[in-house]
Amino acid sequence: MVFYFKARPEAGDYTIFMGLDxxxxxxxxxxxxxxxxxxHVDKMSSAHVYLRLNKGQTIDDINEGLLxxxxxxxxxxxxxxxxxxxVDVVYTPWFNLKKTPSMDVGQVGFHNxxxxxxVKVEKRINEIVNRLNKTKVExxxxxxxxxxxxxAVERAERKVQLRDKKKREELERLEKEKQAEIRSYKSLMVSEKMTSNKQIASANKSLQELEDDFM
Incomplete structure (x- = not known):
């Protein structure tokens, strides 16, 4: 059994939950x-309470009301x-929880x-606790x-991202080849390396004159 609670509306649409035992x-x-x-309450027995953030959010996105x-x-x-x-309440991302075979059921440590x-809780505020309990669902x-x-969803998203990445890389490769080809073509069109029709005609005339002289 898992108990689900709704956080205060002004804090956003967030679900808080905890296990039965x-x-x-x-x-x-x-x-x-x-x-x-x-x-979890630090150094005391307590329920394991979880807050599920929106995808992409981190512990830094928890506002004061939600906390x-x-x-x-x-x-x-x-x-x-x-x-x-x-009392002190400790909190950390789920992925930082560390579980080893030697630990008792429900016991956890931390990777980091x-x-x-x-966060220090000076006293119980019944108004908050009662409001949360009214939203309780089992x-x-x-x-x-x-x-x-x-x-499964994450694998599908990664597959799409990988496909899109490969597509972008292929387009970038083709564009680089195209630009390289353009640069190569332009190098052939440099004026110093080109011969005009006038130059060709002049060269031919000089050759004819040489032949006439020989005859």
Whole structure:
């Protein structure tokens, strides 16, 4: 089971989601999207909350309102974190999550700790948490199938891009050959290398005169 929430409208059309338990979290870790941003209460047990950005966006595109929604939701879904003030929430791109065979179910590390950011949540804001909970929807998605569908689309896009690149390269090659041919033709038309009709006639006359002298 995955729980889906809608972020505040003024922040944009974004979906926030989290797994039911650590086993569901394991699936979310495995089949995440490149646009997913992972949130967790630092040094405490909490839900794994994800924000799905629009394609092409990065962690730098998260505005303050959107960040506050995610941070409040993850704090509210931490048994310990929900009881205390001034908790740190860490967040990082999904692709920075590191999973090794020795880790427990739902446990993660990071490939690059420098890509992990922290936001401090002073206290729970019920207005935000209640608003998010009103948008809550439960679904049982096939995470693997969703990930495979995205992979198929990305492969098709890369195929089109590669084809377009080859087409551009071929057109550029033909244009270079054309320009080289034009330059070569122009070099043959240089005035110093050309002979006029007058010069030809003059040369022929001189030859005739030589023949007459010989006779």
């Amino acid at each position: 650590k086993h569901e979290n394991e699936e979310l870790i495995k089949y995440g999207f490149p646009e997913d941003i992972w949130f 506050e929604d995610c941070a409040q939701l993850v704090k509210a879904n931490s048994i310990q974190g929900n009881k205390v003030n001034n 700790p420098k890509m992990v950011r922290t 679904r049982k998605p096939d995470l693997k199938a969703e990930r495979e569908a995205v992979n």
